[in-house]
Amino acid sequence: MGRPRDRQQAQARRAREDLDKGLKRRDAGLAVESWLGLPPEERAPFFERVAGLLREELERLVRDRGGQQARLLALAAHVAAEPALLAGRRDLLWVLFAAAVRARDLGRARRLYAPLKDEIAACAPALHAWLSAFLDGGGQITPDAVAGLPPLPGPDPRLGYDAARSRVKLPAPRSAEEVERSVRLLFALEGRPAALREILLGWIQEAPALASALARAAGPLSTREALRRARAGHGPGLMLVLLGELSRWAREELAADVFLGFRLASAALHRHAADPEALRAFASLATTVATYPEHRPAVVAQAIELPVPETWEAGLKVQLDLYGALLSAPGPLDVRLWARALSLYVRAQESEQEVLREPPPYLAASLSRLLEERDGAPLFEWMTQDVEPQVLSRVLSGIGEDLPMELGERVLEKGFAQQGEGVARAMTRLLLYLVKRRDLPCLTREEALSVKGATWGDLARLLDRVEAVGFEVPEDLRDTVEEADPGKRLPQEMGALYLMMQSIVRGGGQMLGRQRALLRRFQDQALPYSHEVFSLACEEARSSQEALRIAERHLSGTPAIEARIHVMQALFEMSHDAAYKQVKDRMLAQYQDDAPALARALVVVLGSEGPMQLRRELAAALLAADQAYKGERDELYEKMLRLARLYAPRSRKPKTPRAKAPAKTPRVKAPAKAPRVKAPAKRPKVAAEDKAPAEAPRAKAPRAKASRAKAPKAAAEAPRGEAAAPEQMDLPEVRK
Amino acid sequence: VSADPFSVLEIPPTLDSGQVKRAYFRLLAKHPPHQDPEGFRRLRQAYEELTRPGGQAVAYLRAPVDVAAELMAYEERYGAALAQAQAAWQGEQDRQRATERLVEAVGRLTYAEVLGSPLKPPS
Numbered sequence: 001m002g003r004p005r006d007r008q009q010a011q012a013r014r015a016r017e018d019l020d021k022g023l024k025r026r027d028a029g030l031a032v033e034s035w036l037g038l039p040p041e042e043r044a045p046f047f048e049r050v051a052g053l054l055r056e057e058l059e060r061l062v063r064d065r066g067g068q069q070a071r072l073l074a075l076a077a078h079v080a081a082e083p084a085l086l087a088g089r090r091d092l093l094w095v096l097f098a099a100a101v102r103a104r105d106l107g108r109a110r111r112l113y114a115p116l117k118d119e120i121a122a123c124a125p126a127l128h129a130w131l132s133a134f135l136d137g138g139g140q141i142t143p144d145a146v147a148g149l150p151p152l153p154g155p156d157p158r159l160g161y162d163a164a165r166s167r168v169k170l171p172a173p174r175s176a177e178e179v180e181r182s183v184r185l186l187f188a189l190e191g192r193p194a195a196l197r198e199i200l201l202g203w204i205q206e207a208p209a210l211a212s213a214l215a216r217a218a219g220p221l222s223t224r225e226a227l228r229r230a231r232a233g234h235g236p237g238l239m240l241v242l243l244g245e246l247s248r249w250a251r252e253e254l255a256a257d258v259f260l261g262f263r264l265a266s267a268a269l270h271r272h273a274a275d276p277e278a279l280r281a282f283a284s285l286a287t288t289v290a291t292y293p294e295h296r297p298a299v300v301a302q303a304i305e306l307p308v309p310e311t312w313e314a315g316l317k318v319q320l321d322l323y324g325a326l327l328s329a330p331g332p333l334d335v336r337l338w339a340r341a342l343s344l345y346v347r348a349q350e351s352e353q354e355v356l357r358e359p360p361p362y363l364a365a366s367l368s369r370l371l372e373e374r375d376g377a378p379l380f381e382w383m384t385q386d387v388e389p390q391v392l393s394r395v396l397s398g399i400g401e402d403l404p405m406e407l408g409e410r411v412l413e414k415g416f417a418q419q420g421e422g423v424a425r426a427m428t429r430l431l432l433y434l435v436k437r438r439d440l441p442c443l444t445r446e447e448a449l450s451v452k453g454a455t456w457g458d459l460a461r462l463l464d465r466v467e468a469v470g471f472e473v474p475e476d477l478r479d480t481v482e483e484a485d486p487g488k489r490l491p492q493e494m495g496a497l498y499l500m501m502q503s504i505v506r507g508g509g510q511m512l513g514r515q516r517a518l519l520r521r522f523q524d525q526a527l528p529y530s531h532e533v534f535s536l537a538c539e540e541a542r543s544s545q546e547a548l549r550i551a552e553r554h555l556s557g558t559p560a561i562e563a564r565i566h567v568m569q570a571l572f573e574m575s576h577d578a579a580y581k582q583v584k585d586r587m588l589a590q591y592q593d594d595a596p597a598l599a600r601a602l603v604v605v606l607g608s609e610g611p612m613q614l615r616r617e618l619a620a621a622l623l624a625a626d627q628a629y630k631g632e633r634d635e636l637y638e639k640m641l642r643l644a645r646l647y648a649p650r651s652r653k654p655k656t657p658r659a660k661a662p663a664k665t666p667r668v669k670a671p672a673k674a675p676r677v678k679a680p681a682k683r684p685k686v687a688a689e690d691k692a693p694a695e696a697p698r699a700k701a702p703r704a705k706a707s708r709a710k711a712p713k714a715a716a717e718a719p720r721g722e723a724a725a726p727e728q729m730d731l732p733e734v735r736k
Numbered sequence: 737v738s739a740d741p742f743s744v745l746e747i748p749p750t751l752d753s754g755q756v757k758r759a760y761f762r763l764l765a766k767h768p769p770h771q772d773p774e775g776f777r778r779l780r781q782a783y784e785e786l787t788r789p790g791g792q793a794v795a796y797l798r799a800p801v802d803v804a805a806e807l808m809a810y811e812e813r814y815g816a817a818l819a820q821a822q823a824a825w826q827g828e829q830d831r832q833r834a835t836e837r838l839v840e841a842v843g844r845l846t847y848a849e850v851l852g853s854p855l856k857p858p859s
Contacts, residue, residue: 062846091847098842116847123851130838140835181821184814188822221818224810231803259751263801289797298794 012039023049028057029071032078032085051085054078058092072099080108083115090116101131104139172203176213183217187225193238196225200242204249215249222246223257226264237277240265244284251288262289266302279306279315283322290326300326300334308344316348320360327366333373335382338366343394346402359402367399367407376414384422396426400433408434409518416525428526428533435515435536454498457486462501516540523550528557531566538570547571548579561587561597565604565614572611584614588621595625599640606643619647740799741782749799756786 015037022031023046035043035050058075061068076096079085086093093112100109113135121128133141170189173182182203190196200218204211222243226236243261247254265281272278282302290299303326309315323341327333342363370379383392399408408430415427460481463473477497490498523537527550534554541547551567564587571580591597602618622644633641742749745759760783767775786792 094847094850098845101839101842120850127850131842134835134838140831141838184818184821185825188818189825220810221814224807224814227803227807227810230801231807259797260801260806263749263797263799264803266797267801292793294790294793295797297790298797301794302797 008039011037012042016042019046019050023053026053026056028053029074029078032075036078036081047085054085055089055092058086058089058095062092062095069099069102072096073103073105076100076105076108076112080111083111090119101134106135106139110135170199172206173210173214174207176210179210179213180217183214183221187218187221193225193229193242197238197242197245201245211249215246216253219243219246219250219254219257223261226261230264230268235272235275235277236264236268237275237281240268240281241277241284244281244288247285247288251291255292258285258288259295261285262299269306276309276315276318279309279318282306283318283325286322287325290329293331296329296331297334300337304334304336304340308347312348316344320344320348324360324362327362333366333369335370335378338363338370339382339387339391339395341366342398342403343391346394346398349402359398363398364403364407367403367411371407371410371414375417376411377418379411380415380418380420380423380426383426384420392426393429396430397433400430401437405434405437405514412518412522416522421529424525425529427522428529431519431522431526432530432532432536435519437515454490455486456481456484456488456490459490459494459498459501460486462498466501524553527553531558531563534567535570538574538576541574541576544576544578547574547576548582551579551583555583561591561594561601562604565601568614569608569611572614580611584617588617591625592621593625593628595622595629596631596637598622598625599637599644602640602644603636615647616649619644620649623648741785741795742799744778744782745786748802748805749796751792751796753787753792756783756792 015034018030018034019038022028022034031050031053035046038046054075061072072095076099079093079096080100083093086096093116097109097112097116100106100112113131117128120131130141170182170186173179183200186196186199190199200214204214207214222239226239226243229239230236240261243254243257247258251258262282262285265278265285268275268278269282286299286303290296303322306319309319320341323337323344327338327341342359345359345363367379370376383395399411412427412431412434415423415430418424463478463481467473519533519536519540523533526533527537531554534550537550537554538547541550551571555563555567564583568580568583568587571577571583587601591601598618598621602615602622605615605618622640626641626644740749745756745763747755747759750756760779763779764776766772767779769776784791786795
């Protein structure tokens with residue numbers, strides 16, 4: 001056999017080889033396929049053998065009745081090409097026809113049905129009618145036709161048929177023309193809001209080009225469904241959420257639906273304030289409604305009045321996102337909305353253990369915009385209006401502790417430039433938040449220099465001390481420090497951490513350079529309103545003269561004698577002796593005739609660990625003033641008088657001269673004896689590294705930076721102008 | 737003034753300022769100030785609330801929803817179309833189920849059963 005000359009010959013040769021193989025192996029599929037591959041003139045000799053093999057195979061398949069659909073379909077394809085292979089065996093032809101029908105292979109089914117048609121039409125005209133309708137109707141029959149079919153027994157699992165699916169799967173629209181029909185069908189059939197929303201949004205995701213058409217078709221139907229649910233007493237929330245989402249793609253077309261939906265959501269929220277779904281619906285629609293300038297104020301007003309959700313999951317996040325959307329939208333900014341958003345953020349951080357790492361950027365951006373508007377006048381007007389104290393506190397702490405430092409500085413700048421005590425007091429509180437915040441990551445040059453030279457070993461020792469004062473050091477930080485070379489210099493980026501650890505060890509009160517600068521810049525405006533600012537400024541004062549100036553500035557705003565006592569105590573503790581003496585002398589001169597005021601001052605002094613000398617001098621001044629005092633004497637006054645007699649220095653009785661001869665040199669008069677009272681409290685102890693030697697004279701003692709932390713609580717926390725009741729004081733002498 | 741000025745004017749909540757004006761003048765004839773000063777005062781306050789800048793929008797968004805009336809309006813617009821779509825879908829489902837039944841029958845009948853099939857012709 002020579003080399004084939006063309007392709008057809010090669011195919012014929014291969015077909016012959018395969019046919020031979022198929023017949024030998026009794027593989028009906030291979031035999032029939034290769035037989036059909038032969039040129040027509042070569043088929044005849046093999047016809048009988050191939051047809052016999054095919055019949056045997058089909059009989060076996062019918063007998064087994066297994067899941068042989070694929071095999072039957074393959075054979076059906078061959079027999080459809082050459083029906084003569086099964087001539088005279090209509091029963092087997094029917095089997096192949098049934099396989100083609102199941103596979104909806106209508107072309108082959110028609111060819112296979114042709115030899116059966118007449119016989120079936122004669123014997124089973126009903127079935128013939130149905131089959132003809134099926135084959136001619138593109139694989140479908142009318143529901144009317146099926147009415148005549150008798151009930152069939154349950155399916156035989158061996159046949160491998162799938163049971164009909166109970167869940168209807170709706171086809172996604174593929175063109176704009178199909179959108180309306182598909183959407184209507186979806187709303188007509190799918191009663192579950194969650195599934196409905198998921199399907200619809202899935203369609204939009206699959207075909208973004210149809211999003212607008214889908215939104216236009218689905219928007220009103222969402223509103224209708226929401227109304228139906230509201231009427232039935234179910235929550236319309238999810239359908240309204242969907243409406244809000246759809247309005248992104250068809251804002252104008254859905255305006256009427258969105259307004260109605262918003263009213264519905266608002267009503268639902270008033271009925272079920274704690275329902276997160278109602279809040280989501282409100283937020284979703286409010287964002288769209290607010291894009292209409294004429295409706296924005298109404299939306300903002302309602303958004304401000306929303307009840308505060310308890311937790312992050314219950315809606316804090318949704319509400320914050322809504323405020324973010326409203327604040328980020330173009331248009332006039334409502335200071336109440338911004339304040340509400342910031343207050344909510346601070347509250348979320350308090351209650352949810354810092355659920356957000358950083359404040360949302362719109363808070364800072366909006367504050368910046370507010371400051372640009374008439375120099376921040378709306379913001380400062382809001383602060384002096386009838387604002388809830390808690391809200392104002394949260395807003396001030398938010399600006400001071402969470403928003404960028406520069407922004408806080410700008411608020412101070414513009415706030416202190418405003419007229420009015422209310423704003424100045426608020427700015428003073430803000431200043432305190434700013435100088436006490438501890439999250440500043442960047443070091444100023446001054447601070448960088450203070451860290452320069454510190455080593456990993458220093459940091460390790462510092463961490464030991466941090467743990468010793470009761471703070472927990474994170475394990476990874478401890479590992480990093482222990483793995484480092486103790487003698488190696490600390491890198492610059494560890495500087496902030498080093499300073500922070502240092503401040504913890506020292507009582508957490510150390511300010512960074514930037515904060516010191518801020519305090520120096522604004523302290524003059526803030527001093528009249530806060531004793532804490534006075535204490536901080538006093539600690540930072542470089543000389544007693546500066547401390548005196550600071551004290552005078554502070555007392556200009558708080559002229560009560562009690563405030564003077566607190567100031568003197570602070571000056572005394574910080575070793576600003578000259579300033580202390582001047583304030584004291586001025587006070588004694590000013591109040592020398594005001595016995596009740598001196599009595600009040602004595603209450604304050606005795607209630608705290610003030611200097612002993614001050615007690616004595618006050619007591620003496622009170623006794624002196626009392627001689628000319630004609631006013632009312634209440635119980636407290638009388639009590640103070642009794643105490644004053646105990647504390648005041650007594651003049652000694654002149655001794656009777658002895659009979660002895662007078663001394664040659666005149667005697668110096670001995671100082672008056674101290675009254676027999678409890679020893680005066682020592683000056684508060686300071687941190688070990690800053691402590692002055694006990695023996696050292698006061699004037700030479702280094703300034704005690706940490707002394708503020710050690711100041712008696714009663715004095716530090718007593719409200720301005722209010723003295724602690726003597727009953728609460730620890731005065732053993734009084735009890736005697 | 738009632739929480740809802742639209743109800744004072746006896747109109748449904750609307751953003752149409754012409755409708756507000758017409759309702760006001762219609763009711764003004766019923767409550768003239770010299771005969772019904774209290775009625776007039778309420779009417780006037782509601783009208784002023786709605787006609788001040790932005791007032792109508794605020795009142796509209798705050799107005800309660802008459803769910804039954806609104807639902808009726810939506811049903812009129814979409815109810816029939818949805819019912820039609822549902823019916824069409826149901827027909828399609830019936831058709832598919834019928835076809836499935838036929839196909840199943842074809843697959844389960846032997847040729848001998850086909851020829852002796854007791855099935856009656858469709859009506």
